[in-house]
Amino acid sequence: MRIFYVIIAIVILSGCGNGQKESTKNEETGYDLMKQNCYICHMPESQENMIAPPLFRVKEHYLPVYKTEKEFVDAIAKWAKNPSEDIALMPGALRKFSAMPAQYHIADDTIRIIAKYIFENEMEKPVWFDSLHTDMQSGNMMEGGKIELKDGKKIDVSDDVLNAMNEVRNIVSNFNGKSVEDYNKLGKDVFDKAKIILLDKNNKGETWDNLHKYFNSMEETMHNLISAKTTLEAKPLKNKLKKQIDKFYYYFE
Ligand code: HEC
Structure with a gap:
């Protein structure tokens, strides 16, 4: 019985402790979700196999126009669900690569977590990009x-x-x-x-x-x-x- 209470206590205590760590946990999740859902196209290994612009370039185009976190997240979420010429900020990429497929399979919340992560964090730059x-x-x-x-x-x-x-x-x-x-x-x-x-x-x-x-x-x-x-x-x-x-x-x- 005592063991039972100890377990309950641990669960409750660790539950409390979590609140404090919430932000780092969110960041990890944001990064992981971005890697799973976006890197397949957006993190090219080399210039030759580039099929989409690296995300740091995407961010460079979005940040000047969508300055607040809310505007930024809304814009990325809108694009991901319904990519279209009229809202595109990277017309060069649109012509050079094939159009990005709408990400219907990803939940809205997930896309917003990813977009928030992109807004708040520096995006990795592929090493080969610097030589360009x-x-x-x-x-x-x-x-x-x-x-x-x-x-x-x-x-x-x-x-x-x-x-x-x-x-x-x-x-x-x-x-x-x-x-x-x-x-x-x-x-x-x-x-x-x-x-x-x-x-x-x-x-x-x-x-x-x-x-x-x-x-x-x-x-x-x-x-x-x-x-x-x-x-x-x-x-x-x-x-x-x-x-x-x-x-x-x-x-x-
Ligand atoms: C299947 C490949 C693929 C996946 C997966 C993908 N993208 Fe893209 N994305 C592209 C391509 C190709 C372009 C450039 C062509 C275009 O703009 O349609 C692009 C362009 C973009 C742009 C810039 C559009 C503009 O011109 O304004 C944003 C923003 C973007 N992607 C966000 C994301 C995010 C966020 C994810 C992950 C949730 C993601 N993409 C997943 C292929 C992909």
Whole structure:
């Protein structure tokens, strides 16, 4: 009988102790669930067998746009259940890889735990990815590096692309917003135009690769502008973006 009480006591005591450990336990679960459900596609062993962008890249695209934990978790949960072009933040990945299948089999709660884990923790970067960082300084980073002009000849693009880029240039040149939210929106507007160009199926092959490289080179500036917290921070980013947009005409015609 006494043994019975001792067991009860242990159970009750360990039950109490658990409350304190709750957060680490959740993190372990979040990591495990992410590994089980997402890594199969999102943690590539090498560049050659990459079938989806690594999750640290996904996070880099989501965090500037979905700043609070709730927005972030909602956005990932929405995507995982119903991936679609109109909400995609990685148009380059959408074109390069096949579309992510909707994760119907995963419970909503599970996806939210995973998304929370992604929000709160640094995502592992595959080791080989660093070797792809060519020249961060000049903004030519990752996925493909610099645009090489063959014999100095510019790359032909369609009128649609040229018109869209002219619009982008005008949006940025004529910008006279005052608040930081105006600057954030400017970043998003430029991103949305880039998305249309990258998703346009008429742009393909080497032309598309080069457009993708081009937009990757200004991705960081767009993200920083979208997430800027003060106009002081945003103004130089806008000027940088303007220069990067002018560079388009150096590579494309
Ligand atoms: C069967 C493979 C596969 C699995 C499993 C998978 N993904 Fe994906 N995911 C992809 C591919 C491929 C892309 C890039 C193409 C696209 O955007 O559809 C992608 C893109 C994404 C994006 C970025 C979409 C955008 O453009 O905005 C998010 C966010 C994402 N996945 C989250 C997850 C999470 C979270 C899990 C685990 C619950 C998961 N994925 C599991 C294949 C997968």
